[in-house]
Amino acid sequence: KQEVTQIPAALSVPEGENLVLNCSFTDSAIYNLQWFRQDPGKGLTSLLLIQSSQREQTSGRLNASLDKSSGRSTLYIAASQPGDSATYLCAVKGGANNLFFGTGTRLTVIP
């Protein structure tokens, strides 16, 4: 069974700092990997989706990379802002069309 782990579980940074969130998965046979953000009491918002054949995706201040062979992905957030405070989840899509979610990283950006 696919296991997805995110480190660290929580992170606090001062505003303006660049940061990296990590995601690792045990089964490299994936179709894609997605990064989501979840605000307290709300649903998930898709940030970036990387197909298994891709190495990275960028959207604004966000850059996600994928290394399938090592079972790792990173989400890079540049020039962090207080509005970036949320829980960030990565999810991998396996062969059965299921999404396996990581445990999440709770990010706090301090003004």
Add this chain to the structure above:
Amino acid sequence: KAGVTQTPRYLIKTRGQQVTLSCSPISGHRSVSWYQQTPGQGLQFLFEYFSETQRNKGNFPGRFSGRQFSNSRSEMNVSTLELGDSALYLCASKVDIQETQYFGPGTRLLVL
């Protein structure tokens, strides 16, 4: 376009009761998936419906069931509720040929 809507937003039930949650997908989206989110287990996939058929199922007991109507709206039902069923239940919809899912705000269920 309106987003994914879920009703009710909050629900309190007692053990042994059953509950039905509703999800209305974004217009034009025919795929609806359901997820359970708990502090201990995180987000787990329950099932996916497409064109009124269950296309995929996670590893949950038979007490958890769902259905999809011809207008793509979906319901999930949990029978004989247990304390451990307390969770945030999220549904997500998507255009079938695309990968990006759009999530609703969730229904928070508390079982006493």
